[in-house]
Amino acid sequence: MNLISLHAIWLGETQCRYCAVRSSALFAGLEESDFRHIHQPINERTLVPSDALYRMNEPGNTLFTLRSGVMKLVQYLPDGNQRIVRLLRDGDALGLETLVGPSYQHDAIALTDCEICAIPVEVINRLGREQPRLYQELMTRWQRALSEADVWLTQFSTGPARQRVARLLLHLACPAQDSHLLLFGREDMGAMVGLTTETVSRIIAELRRQGLLRDRGVNLHECNREQLRRIADGEA
Amino acid sequence: MNLISLHAIWLGETQCRYCAVRSSALFAGLEESDFRHIHQPINERTLVPSDALYRMNEPGNTLFTLRSGVMKLVQYLPDGNQRIVRLLRDGDALGLETLVGPSYQHDAIALTDCEICAIPVEVINRLGREQPRLYQELMTRWQRALSEADVWLTQFSTGPARQRVARLLLHLACPAQDSHLLLFGREDMGAMVGLTTETVSRIIAELRRQGLLRDRGVNLHECNREQLRRIADGEA
DNA sequence: CGCCCAGTTGAGGACACTCAATAGCGGTGG
DNA sequence: CCACCGCTATTGAGTGTCCTCAACTGGGCG
Secondary structure (H helix, E strand, O other): OOHHHHHHHHHHHHHHHHHOOOOOOOOOOOHHHHHHHOOOOOEEEEEOOOOOOOOOOOOOOEEEEEEEEEEEEEEOOOOOEEEEEEEOOOOOOEEEEHHOOEEEEEEEOOOOOOEEEEHHHHHHHHHHHHHHHHHHHHHHHHHHHHHHHHHHHHHHOOOOHOOOOOOOHHHHOOOOOOOOOOOOOOOHHHHOOOHHHHHHHHHHHHHHOOEEEEEEEOEEEOOOHHHHHHHHHHOO | OOOOHHHHHHOOOHOOOOOHHHHHOOOOOOOOHHHHHHHHOEEEEEEEOOOEEOOOEOOOOOOEEEEEOOOOEEEEOOOOOOEEEEEEEOOOOEEEHOOOOOOOOEEEEEEEEEEEEEEHHHHHHHHHHHHHHHHHHHHHHHHHHHHHHHHHHHHHHOOOHHHHHHHHHHHOOOOOOOOEEEOOHHHHHHHHHHOOHHHHHHHHHHHHHOOOOOEOOOOEEEEEEEHHHHHHHHOO
């Protein structure tokens, strides 16, 4: 653990005030004066791929902000199969459920290196009492999660395999303007769109053969957005 | 519109205080004194099947509580197909998204006769400023919606058709202890589990032939929970 | 009585899954 | 440095499921 995060552990007040992602993070929009109310330690954690931040049904009273990286939220089926219900990226909140319930509802697992802020629910409750505005911010997070859940249901769980994969690729490429995207393991991608790893592999291999997907390094690819869009909309 | 609802329109303060579903509704947990802060009209509406409460992308600043009945939230795919992303029942909230955004994110359509309270966002904001506790209640609604969304993704959009339908039936029978459940149109059920109406029809017909589902009136059925559970878990 | 709509059933084919074999890639140890 | 191992991705063959298209049924209602 480096000096900066050591520092942050004991100085949540200071840390969040100057946090690099503050404008997109939970405390965005809080007044300077509000930071005086944060007297509790705000931990910082770093994860490497496949690390779990928390597990399903694990009791907890900490919510998290993802400062950088990508994480998956996983739930399991009776037969042991897993289904990825959401991806989280910079600025997204994890573990909101601990604000209203005793335990976490998913496995939260890192897909890339991740930096995370851990905020005790206690801090939120105290701050919220003074600053209802914080609740606006929280509700925005909740809405973002819900909206994303709807996308996963309509885009990634409906229609033929080619369409689902194409939609997923577009979604993964979305944040970047240059059509570059990070591909994950085939098994994970299968769990995202409700298909087997073989089917996903076949489709991606075919897209590569058709030139809609070009290799650009380790798991990094460049895609043809227009063509993918046509496939995603069922026009091909 | 009957006398009671006419009354309710102008007396939100009185209405919510004595509301029949108050214990499970949005204002559950508010102190008596808090009701004095409701000075705005709280409308009441009734819907019949296929009525729309609101439409996707429609601007709005009203959120709703479903006092009785069942409603569906629908989103549409590029090819015009619809996908039902959630069902709402007694005590559920609709239109939470207007608390943080300008417009609704789904079509909200009645599946049965419905009674609904309409609450202006303005009222929530004013009340929330005085009573942060209201936000706890709101966050509970949000969490319920999100949790339901996860169920739809893992239970109703994953695995073979028989399992999905069995899980849906169990879900619909869930609130009743006597294993009675209300079946909806095959088209709607298809849109819930991501299958065609024909496939759903075939599966339900087969379940009936096997005696796992018995007719008990108009769309009302009685089901064999244990057997359905075995199918849902892939043991049959 | 006949229309209309929803549900059911059938036949055929496309699609995705299963099982199995192969290929590629990075790491480890001799 | 190379041989080997383990893991992931890819590819193939065969099967089963689900979709499409189409016909038929039955109840509700004008």
